[in-house]
Amino acid sequence: MSFSRRNFLFLSGGIAAAAGVTACGSDAGMDSSSDSGASGGAGGNVALSQWYHEYGEEGVEAAVKSYAADYKDATVTVKWNPGNYDTLIPTTLLTNDVPDVFEYGNGPTLDMIQQGQVVDLTDTLGDAVSKFNPSVMKRLTFQDKVWSIPQTVDMQLLYYRKSMLDKAAVEPPKTMTGLVEAAKAAKAAGMGGFFAGNDGGVGVLANMLIWSSGLEQLNAERTQAGFLEPEFYAAISAYRDFFNSGALVQSASAEWYDAAAFINGEAGLQWGGLWSLTQVREALGDDFGVLPFPKIGDSGREAVPFGAFSSCVTAKGKNVDAAKQFVKWLWVDQTDKQVDFSNSYGTHIPAQPDLVPRASKLSEGAGKDAATFVRNSGFASDIMWTGPLGDAFNAAVINVVKRNADPQKEFAAVGTKAKAELKRVSG
Amino acid sequence: MxxxxxxxxxxxxxxxxxxxxxxxxxxxxxxxxxxxxxxxxxxxxxxxxxxxSFFDARNTINPTRFVGLQNYRYLLTDPLFQNSLLVFIAFAGFIVPLTYVCSLGLALLLNGLTWGQAFFRSAFFIPTACSYVIAAMIWRLSFFNGARFSLANQLVRGAGGDNVNWLGGTNYWYWLVLVSLRLWLQVGFYMILLIAGLNRIPTDTYEAAALDGATGWRTLRYITLPQLRASTVAVLMLLLIGAFQAFDEFYNLLGSISGYPPYARPPLVHLYLISLGGQQQDLGLGGAGTMIVTALIVFFGLTQNWLVTRADRRAG
Known part of the structure; x- marks a missing residue:
């Protein structure tokens, strides 16, 4: 349920978590197996604990426990954590009873790094850093240090009905103008237009308006907002026109992270998650395609947001070195396990691009396209794009799109806020 | 000795x-x-x-960096927080009398019933036992959904209107949804408190008044309301505190996976979002915010109490 997961996607780090939500219905028997179970058997004398959030897909828990059991240099105990994991971790890190290794959306937060709650993994990773998707590694690096190792990558993308666009003789949209045109064609075909959530898409697409118009959330020094440019004002005005055009579906029977609205024809185009790919393919066969969010304006670029649950090592753990070795073993060396983790339970992208061809769901068609999008056009919220800053930004987007506020004035206030906020959290 | x-x-x-x-x-x-x-x-x-609240306390409960009033300054200059406080002062000014009048109206109606009183009392009280979250879901997903299948939109279309996007934020109808939900959830509870108060008014007072020729409105104005003052003071105080502490039904009606819209945002929702909402845990900001909200509740609570008991002081 979206409502119970209060802190989703604030930093767009919850993308993977949203994948979990969509599959919630399938794992009714989760309670019985949620206790921590000792998985290591023949391990060495060192004991390590590893925490995961509750993945929605069936079989993930057994899989991660078997991975841990295969490790010979330590006895690794896996703890599976149903419930609000995003809050559980920061709270647990305040105590002395911390896991040695834990996963977190897009790596540890700025606060965890500043408080010294997690350790630097730069040396652990070493040269292997080049094996990973550079967009992802850029996000996991802060002040030239790598703070976590990515486990798997989730992303969002645009789904469209091929037959519908063919019939209307409209090209799959590569620009914002094209998207509006395609949405109008879908509406004319009786399908509803473009759908990106029951809030009119302002929540999930807010950051896309920055990236797609060729800008960044923050400037390179992370001292102020990086998007207060005419291109962005033009982009948000274009989105407002789209919102008011009637071709943007504002209410559907399900949310954007569920493929239902697209599958049952409430929308001819929908913003959704890669996690829905299998479901869409089962329902529509080959009659669909995927695209990144189209570029906006002349200096724009295509963009997709990604989220990567990544392994962090806690500083308070009793065997920090052993923990480092374990995460390196699992998420760098054990490529079979990584492919299994990404490909066998739902659709995710292995964090090492070389492994993508080994993931059967990404070997052709839409899956292959999606993997390419992340590599070439993947974006994630900056580590210093804090909760309050993201909230102020989203509020301004809503005020402009839904309440006709003046973009320059609204975002000037966000700019002021950004300066103060960045100063506050860096000091 | x-x-x-x-x-x-x-x-x-x-x-x-x-x-x-x-x-x-x-x-x-x-x-x-x-x-x-x-x-x-x-x-x-x-x-x-x-x-x-006087420290930079991100991800720690034993902070070391003293920042003085910086957290307070940060919040009081935050346009969203300012807006939220203003809106909820106005909201309190509206919802407190409205809930009180509805509860009192129901209490008086039920009190006058000669049969079926227990039944109606239970019927109106039952919503109090309903979870705010569940009620908000029903309001949001089936009564006031923006799509054509919602109950409200079927009524609107039946009356010849167009589908309304009740909670979408392009209009102000979300207040209707919020207020109707809040009343449904709360009126029954305060009704019970007021019925208890009404039962404590001795019947001979009414009889004496009736002998003097007082009926209807005059009885209410000069007998019932003054005798009910103790209950009224308590109910109004609870309502006022409740108005400033609004969270659940707002969060569950308007919140979404990507946050909470800037409108109809209770102070506590805002504080929750900026101190604990994403992956952050900013206890300094959260602490400062609760101090500010507490100060407001104390100020308006004392003011209200002073206003309500003014008549007593005059009489005394």
């Missing part, structure tokens, strides 16, 4: 402490667990939040 032996003196001291038949001991035995609970779970956390 001969001096008592030391032991006897000690015994008398002990006897005083125990009280007659050990009453003081029993008092302590019954009260101590609650006082302890209050202390550990209420007063210490309040004091600790006040302490944290």
């Amino acid at each position: 001969s001096q008592l032996p030391a032991s006897a003196q000690g015994a008398s001291w002990w006897r005083t402490l125990r009280g007659f038949q050990g009453r003081n001991l029993w008092f302590a035995a019954f009260v101590a667990p609650f006082v302890l609970g209050l202390l550990v779970f209420v007063y210490i956390p309040i004091a600790w939040s006040a302490y944290l």
